[in-house]
Amino acid sequence: MSHRKTVIVGSGCFGLSTALHLLKRGWEDITVIDKAPTLPAPDGASNDFNRIVRTSYSDPFYAALAQEAIQEWRIADEWGDTYHESAVLVLGSPSGYEYTRESYKNDSAMGLRVDSLDTLAAVQSVFPANVPVGNFAGLTGYLNRDSGWANAGQGVSILISKITELKGNVISGKRVVDVLHADSSLKASGVRCDDGTILEADLVVLATGSWTGSAFPQYTIGNLYRATGQSVAMVQLTPEEGIIYQDIPVVLDFETGFYIFPPNDKHIVKMAIHAAGYTHSLGDQNISTPRTILSNPDGGLRIPSEKVRDLRAGLHSVYSELAKRPFISTRLCWYNDTVDGDWVIGYHPDSENTVLLATGGSGHAYKFLPVIGRLVADAIEGKLDPPVAEKFSLTRKPVQTDESRHDNVQELDLNSLCTPEDLANLY
Structure with a gap:
């Protein structure tokens, strides 16, 4: 088992953590490949200067x-x-x-x-x-x-270093456009990149986050997941204010979804709303596809104007003085949201155990970076406890709906994205 040639598509928390855990188990031929020109990926959900790390789950x-x-x-x-x-x-x-x-x-x-x-x-x-x-x-x-909270980009960089130290391969700047098949089935034999490069593999792990549905629609079953953009904004403090606010906790309002971090080392305070996001449907199949700084360099970071107002109202409810400040930047952060909020970890049923999906983070996967790959490695090796395997199965029938993310999702209106004037509009 440990000698299966493995290609992991995607260098986010699922892909990198999986690679590390497999390498620690003695797997020897592991390649992680990502379309981003540099890593950590500039538009990846796992690359940011902070992510909440909490045990507080129902x-x-x-x-x-x-x-x-x-x-x-x-x-x-x-x-x-x-x-x-x-x-x-x-x-x-x-x-x-x-x-x-x-x-x-x-x-x-x-x-x-x-x-x-x-x-x-x-x-x-x-x-x-x-x-x-x-x-x-x-x-x-x-x-x-x-x-x-954790410095997300730093954690990803550390994980990449650990993988390379264990003789794993990490390749950037190559976009996988197809999973190759030995015959007419979905049994994988490798992947093909947009430049014609072919990487042979006995196992392909699709850890492609919010790009999974649009990049690999042939492996999507039903309507279990979809890409949604979540709105983020930042406020700049002075160094003196950074000292005043440095000992605040992360604030997470489960009722509204608003959350806000302590300032980072550059005295920037980031806030966001964990709520129903926005789809961006493209192509003949009308599949939601991330719109990011890489796909749209001139406007991929802009969020809807209505979310600027919501974020400022949330900021005012927690830190009234900071709500008087302009937002220095925004970001539409893309996640792969599942219907029930549970992740997707398991073999595609028609792939003869050659294609495994590790995705569906639903906005709450990064905190598990050190351990989430253990679950994926267990799934690969057939070691997941049956109830856990069913919880994350591609073919599961969700018994509940993640109301915080699934209901009231809107299609992104490119004509309603924020302007510089919106960001300067004080509370």
């Missing part, structure tokens, strides 16, 4: 897996200062938003350092006294001190 499976990931993130010899344990402030409604309630139960059951915050004063008390905060619209919640 699903015990993800909560426990996140705890394992955080134990790995904390190993400085492996990850340096990639992970920052700033704590995560988890917010919900006073009546007890179900996701928040269940997340608190799971975090408490795992013995994590969590503080219940049942009043507005308690919520405000988690911030430094000299940080002006908003009224939080009467929200309550809890503080999880065993969570924080």
Whole structure:
């Protein structure tokens, strides 16, 4: 098994983590290939200056897996200062938003350092006294001190280095346009790139994130996943303000989806909304396809004007003074969202165990970077527990809908994208 020639298409958290875990298991012929001219990919969801790392999930499976990931993130010899344990402030409604309630139960059951915050004063008390905060619209919640954020691009770069140290191959600047087949079936024999390069393989892993549906429609089953763009914006602080705000927690409002980070080393504060995003449908099959800085250099970072307003309102509810600042930049970050929010990890049923999909991150995969490849490697080797394999199966019948991402998705209107004037429009 360990001698199967393997090509992993995509250098995001699924692809790189899978390569590392296979190499650690003795697999010897592993190639990761990505269309981006440089790595980490400038338009990849796994490349950013921060991503939330939290255990706070209503699903015990993800909560426990996140705890394992955080134990790995904390190993400085492996990850340096990639992970920052700033704590995560988890917010919900006073009546007890179900996701928040269940997340608190799971975090408490795992013995994590969590503080219940049942009043507005308690919520405000988690911030430094000299940080002006908003009224939080009467929200309550809890503080999880065993969570924080990770420098996403740094984590990806470290993983690439680990793979090359273990004699894995990482290739950039080659776009895979087709999976080759030995016959008329979907049994794979390799991949072909847009420049004519052919890489032979006994196993092809499609870890292509939000490009999966548009790049490899032949491996899509039903309507399990689709690419959606999520809106992100940034505010610049002065160095003096960066010091004032440096000890704030990540704030995550499960009710609205708004979240915001502490400032990074350049004193930039990033915020986003985990909510229904935007599709960008192209081609004869009308498949949602990412529109990024690489595909659209002149406008691929612009977000809809309505989301600029939503982000500013969210910012005002948390940090009222910062809402008076212009946004210095925006980004439409693309994810592969599944109907139920669970990932897609498994062999395509018609590929005779030669094509495996590892995708469907649904906006919550990066935090698992150190461990997610273990799940994929187990799936490749047929070692996943049956309930877990079914949870991530390509052919599963979703029993629930991820309402936070799946409902109310809109088609991207290119005529309504933000302008410089929108970004300067203060609250």
